Amino acid sequence: MLDRPAATRLQRHVHPFDRAEHARKRCTRALQLFLAAPLLTGCEGPQSTLDPAGIGAERIAELFWWLTACGAVIWTIVVALAIYAIRVRRPHDRRRAAILIIGGGAVVPTIVLAAILTAGLGMMPRLLEPAPDGSLEIHVTGEQWWWRVRYVTPEGEQVELANEVRLPVGEPVQFYLDSPDVIHSFWIPSIGGKMDMVPGRTTRLTLEASRTGTFRGVCAEYCGDSHALMAFYAVVVEPNAFDAWLQQQAEPAVGPADPTAARGEALFLETGCGACHTVRGIAAAGVVGPDLTHVGSRVSLGAGIMPNDAAAFARWITETETVKPGVHMPAFGMLPDEDVRALAAHLDGLQ
Numbered sequence: 001m002l003d004r005p006a007a008t009r010l011q012r013h014v015h016p017f018d019r020a021e022h023a024r025k026r027c028t029r030a031l032q033l034f035l036a037a038p039l040l041t042g043c044e045g046p047q048s049t050l051d052p053a054g055i056g057a058e059r060i061a062e063l064f065w066w067l068t069a070c071g072a073v074i075w076t077i078v079v080a081l082a083i084y085a086i087r088v089r090r091p092h093d094r095r096r097a098a099i100l101i102i103g104g105g106a107v108v109p110t111i112v113l114a115a116i117l118t119a120g121l122g123m124m125p126r127l128l129e130p131a132p133d134g135s136l137e138i139h140v141t142g143e144q145w146w147w148r149v150r151y152v153t154p155e156g157e158q159v160e161l162a163n164e165v166r167l168p169v170g171e172p173v174q175f176y177l178d179s180p181d182v183i184h185s186f187w188i189p190s191i192g193g194k195m196d197m198v199p200g201r202t203t204r205l206t207l208e209a210s211r212t213g214t215f216r217g218v219c220a221e222y223c224g225d226s227h228a229l230m231a232f233y234a235v236v237v238e239p240n241a242f243d244a245w246l247q248q249q250a251e252p253a254v255g256p257a258d259p260t261a262a263r264g265e266a267l268f269l270e271t272g273c274g275a276c277h278t279v280r281g282i283a284a285a286g287v288v289g290p291d292l293t294h295v296g297s298r299v300s301l302g303a304g305i306m307p308n309d310a311a312a313f314a315r316w317i318t319e320t321e322t323v324k325p326g327v328h329m330p331a332f333g334m335l336p337d338e339d340v341r342a343l344a345a346h347l348d349g350l351q
């Protein structure tokens with residue numbers, strides 16, 4: 001067995017071939033890590049374009065993988081040529097070099113980019129096709145910084161909610177998008193492409209979810225202070241479950257189940273919450289803020305930024321500006337804790 005100084009001496013006199021072998025192994029490992037990285041990080045989840053749950057997202061992911069594969073092939077060829085050019089000791093043949101420069105620098109890129117552009121543009125008409133007549137229609141308005149969502153029931157009744165859309169799986173849905181003041185962009189990465197919401201006009205987007213689940217949507221256009229806090233959830237369910245949900249959403253709020261929530265309902269009206277918010281079934285018909293009729297049944301609070309529970313309601317009511325900078329709703333931090341708890345119980349109970 002070698003003592004430590006002898007082993008160190010031996011390490012210092014490694015044969016150049018071993019050193020090259022060692023470097024090659026390290027390069028291979030780095031390449032493996034580079035190729036495996038997308039598999040290990042970020043490809044899955046409720047907000048990933050690479051984990052599609054909709055027809056549009058599937059096409060976009062397909063295009064992405066083709067572009068990645070083409071890019072990888074071209075990159076490999078370019079690097080191989082660069083290594084070859086560096087290693088060749090003799091002068092390069094001028095004619096071959098000229099062919100390579102014109103061919104590789106102009107002809108091949110023109111053909112490849114034209115092919116990619118044609119393939120990409122070829123997908124657009126299908127992605128922008130309107131949903132067939134009779135499809136479900138959802139109107140979404142981008143507010144600062146939340147989403148006003150409106151459905152119409154088969155009976156013609158308007159149903160408004162906020163920061164959540166529900167879709168039946170396997171059916172094309174026609175979205176109508178607008179905004180009263182600034183430009184937003186409506187995007188559910190897992191389900192399809194994005195579409196701007198422009199003041200003064202209504203844009204359209206057709207989405208078709210291909211599997212059930214809860215997916216996260218975002219605002220994809222900078223729109224002010226809380227742009228990054230303007231998210232929502234898209235819940236995809238079976239068509240029967242969707243019909244039942246829409247019917248339930250059309251119902252007025254159910255009365256409070258316990259005395260604390262009942263006190264909260266009275267406080268809701270006394271403190272003026274009803275001036276901005278609607279709760280169908282009680283005397284609150286404000287239209288400035290989100291409709292809260294069934295707010296307790298939603299996935300999140302504050303447009304996708306908090307869980308939906310009594311503690312989050314209490315925090316939202318008392319620390320509104322801290323939770324969402326620039327928000328139009330004033331904080332009600334002056335209310336006694338007991339009143340805040342009662343209000344939170346009332347809102348959480350609006351299922």
Ligand code: CUA
Pocket residue numbers: 142145183184185219220221222223224227228230
């Ligand atoms: Cu709305 Cu960014």
